[in-house]
Amino acid sequence: MAAVEVERAKLEANFRNLKLAGHVGFDSLPDQLVNKSVQNGFIFNILCIGETGLGKSTLMDSLFNTSFESNPSPHNLPSVKLKSQTYELQESNVRLKLAIVDTVGYGDQINKEDSFKSVVDYIDSQFEAYLQEELKIKRSLSNYHDSRIHVCLYFICPTGHGLKSIDLVCMKKIDTKVNIVPIIAKADTISKTELQKFKTKIMSELQSNGVNIYQFPIDDESVLDVNSQMNAHVPFAVVGSTDFVRVGNKMMRSRQYPWGTVQVENESHCDFVKLREMLIRTNMEDMREKTHGRHYELYRKKRLEQMGFSDVDSENKPVSFQQTCEAKRSTHLLELQQKEDEMRQMFVARVKEKEAELKEAEKDLHNKFDKLKKDHMEEKKKLEDNRKKLEEDILEFTRRKTQISQQSQHHMLTLGKSKKK
Numbered sequence: 138m139a140a141v142e143v144e145r146a147k148l149e150a151n152f153r154n155l156k157l158a159g160h161v162g163f164d165s166l167p168d169q170l171v172n173k174s175v176q177n178g179f180i181f182n183i184l185c186i187g188e189t190g191l192g193k194s195t196l197m198d199s200l201f202n203t204s205f206e207s208n209p210s211p212h213n214l215p216s217v218k219l220k221s222q223t224y225e226l227q228e229s230n231v232r233l234k235l236a237i238v239d240t241v242g243y244g245d246q247i248n249k250e251d252s253f254k255s256v257v258d259y260i261d262s263q264f265e266a267y268l269q270e271e272l273k274i275k276r277s278l279s280n281y282h283d284s285r286i287h288v289c290l291y292f293i294c295p296t297g298h299g300l301k302s303i304d305l306v307c308m309k310k311i312d313t314k315v316n317i318v319p320i321i322a323k324a325d326t327i328s329k330t331e332l333q334k335f336k337t338k339i340m341s342e343l344q345s346n347g348v349n350i351y352q353f354p355i356d357d358e359s360v361l362d363v364n365s366q367m368n369a370h371v372p373f374a375v376v377g378s379t380d381f382v383r384v385g386n387k388m389m390r391s392r393q394y395p396w397g398t399v400q401v402e403n404e405s406h407c408d409f410v411k412l413r414e415m416l417i418r419t420n421m422e423d424m425r426e427k428t429h430g431r432h433y434e435l436y437r438k439k440r441l442e443q444m445g446f447s448d449v450d451s452e453n454k455p456v457s458f459q460q461t462c463e464a465k466r467s468t469h470l471l472e473l474q475q476k477e478d479e480m481r482q483m484f485v486a487r488v489k490e491k492e493a494e495l496k497e498a499e500k501d502l503h504n505k506f507d508k509l510k511k512d513h514m515e516e517k518k519k520l521e522d523n524r525k526k527l528e529e530d531i532l533e534f535t536r537r538k539t540q541i542s543q544q545s546q547h548h549m550l551t552l553g554k555s556k557k558k
């Protein structure tokens with residue numbers, strides 16, 4: 138902050154102060170700005186985090202004095218879902234596009250460890266959508282429907298005991314992403330003395346766990362007093378109602394009990410009016426500004442760094458966007474070249490491997506062929522030998538047969554001669 142002021146003083150030292158001789162007209166600049174803003178209308182996005190049935194919808198109806206017509210959520214959802222609904226409201230000539238984002242099923246799961254994840258993802262994806270629009274060549278930010286969350290109303294259960302771990306974990310996870318305004322829901326269920334102790338306990342638990350909640354700004358003198366007073370009342374203990382009871386000649390939002398009536402807008406009954414004043418009448422613009430200038434800026438910075446962009450190089454010298462792009466392009470090309478080389482080498486190695494495999498297979502085939510040939514020759518030779526032997530046997534047989542038949546003829550002749558004698 139001090140460095141910024143030094144810079145501004147340096148700049149101002151270079152300016153010459155001149156007096157105008159008459160009315161020029163640029164004193165209408167604030168009016169021009171107001172007219173333009175009124176013409177464009179405003180966007181405000183509220184995220185309500187709180188357990189099922191904690192009075193989120195009733196409070197929204199009470200805050201904007203209307204009926205948003207919501208349905209009660211079931212208690213048996215397997216995970217937390219975020220549901221966004223957008224409304225167009227008008228007060229005098231000011232149009233407000235209001236989005237109410239609800240955590241459906243929050244706190245209903247047996248394992249609540251991951252309850253914050255859907256919330257974080259939702260907030261981040263709205264930032265991401267805005268960043269993507271901003272990074273487009275042809276941007277249309279002027280008519281872009283900004284869905285970034287401007288405030289998170291965190292509904293605390295009126296237990297009187299302090300925060301639950303789900304509250305601390307969730308608030309810690311989102312405290313750099315969104316303006317958190319913690320509120321004690323259904324504050325009519327807790328007694329006056331208990332409430333004060335409960336508030337102190339909540340604040341000390343938030344502090345000891347390092348949870349940064351939204352502080353109503355005290356840098357603008359016009360709101361310094363009211364905001365610093367209100368900062369001391371946080372967390373606001375609120376009551377909501379959709380019922381009206383006649384008080385005097387006015388119908389007031391109230392909750393009726395056998396022992397009495399709680400008036401939502403009665404400051405001695407609850408902090409509802411304080412919340413409405415701070416949230417809507419005094420600090421709505423500051424929350425919109427902080428969302429863009431602080432939370433979104435942080436998200437943008439992280440994302441651009443993830444993408445490899447930086448304002449300075451490794452030697453802390455400033456680098457332009459173009460230089461970063463060129464450097465990224467050349468490293469990308471280098472990486473591509475390396476990948477291509479690696480692939481080529483891999484391909485050559487694979488081809489060599491396959492060639493060796495094929496050669497081995499060819500050699501095997503040759504060996505097999507030679508063996509088969511040899512076996513075949515041996516078999517052929519054996520057969521030839523057998524054939525020769527057989528032929529010899531046949532010859533021998535014929536020879537013996539002839540010999541025997543000759544011998545028997547001779548014997549017959551000899552027998553005939555001796556008979557004639």
Ligand SMILES: Nc1nc2c(ncn2[C@@H]2O[C@H](COP(=O)(O)OP(=O)(O)OP(=O)(O)O)[C@@H](O)[C@H]2O)c(=O)[nH]1
Pocket residue numbers: 187188189190191192193194195196207208209210211242322323324325326375376377378392
């Ligand atoms: N005692 C008390 N009851 C309230 C208060 N606000 C709402 N309720 C009651 O709580 C019940 C649930 O209120 P909803 O406004 O529907 O709560 P919710 O958080 O929107 O509920 P889901 O959207 O279903 O998670 C209703 O019966 C309301 O009348 C309150 O300030 N005090």
Ligand SMILES: [Mg+2]
Pocket residue numbers: 193194195207208209210239
């Ligand atoms: Mg609801």
